[in-house]
Amino acid sequence: MFDELVKKRGEQYFKLGLVRYCVxxxxxxxxxxxGSKIYKVKFNLDTLESICSCPYKYNCKHxxxxxxxxKNNMFIxxxxxFNNIMKQSKEDIIKLLEKIITNNFLWEEFIEVDSLFNKIKNLIKLSKLEKKNIYTLRTFLKNNIKKLDDSELIKVVEELINNDVDDFEIYDIVIREIFNRDNQEIIYKLLILYRKNKDRLWIVEDYIIDRGVEELL
Incomplete structure (x- = not known):
């Protein structure tokens, strides 16, 4: 799973003692x-593949x-x-857990983090601050649009309008998904938005015409 150059570089890293620990x-x-900084690595012994926090990411020298x-028995x-932890008292385990959480900022493991919709909502707000965030929003939507439920799709359209997002492709990503799901209730809600915001949602009319349901207009 590793090319020869990567293996040679990895061998050099190992011989130089750059592996801090292996568990x-x-x-x-x-x-x-x-490396240029400390990288976290996970290696699958079944597939002989690795993932790393370095820019190379997959099957890298680290x-x-x-x-x-x-392979050289230098592992823990x-x-x-875990067996040793189980033998400790409840108080000692809680102290250990507290240290791990505070040292590594692992609070999100114990609190409810932002939903996918809220992440999109925040990206929409950021798009008003810098133009480059539009591209981030577009990519994020493409990769995650199918994970949203039907009602969230309408909320995304509303957020786009309320934040004056002016990007045809972003609207198209969401509106195409709404029509593909063919939920009549959601399409009806989209039409209500369309009638009030034709300048932003003009692409809705194209989808309706393509489907031969012009009576909806």
Missing amino acids: KYKNYLFGEVV GYALYLAY DGEEI
Whole structure:
């Protein structure tokens, strides 16, 4: 899964002692490897693939260095760590958990983070601040539009209008998804918005004509 150049570089990293630690838990390796900064690496021992926080991301030299640490028995047994934790008192475990959370900013594991819709809503607001955020919003919508429920699609259209987003492709991404789902109640709500905001939602008329349901207009 690693090309030869990556393997050579990974071997150099391993020999230089740049693997900070390697933990085997179940059939995965978890570790940190020093590069231009410290990178977090996860290695799948079933598929021999790795993912890393470095720009290369997949099957990189840091992943191969971590694998070499494992192959050379330079790893810690993660299951043994958990077994030792289970033997500690409740108070000691809570103290350990508190230290882990505060040191690593892991609060989101214990609180409700923003929903997908709220993330989109925030990106829409950011698009008003800098033009480059329009491209981020467009890409995010393309990748996540199918995860929204029908009512959220209408809310996205409303947010786009209320924040004066003027980007044809963004509106098209959402409106196309609404028509593809063919939820008549949601389409009706979209038509109400269309009648009040024809300058923004003119693409709605094209979809209606394409479907041969001009009576909706």
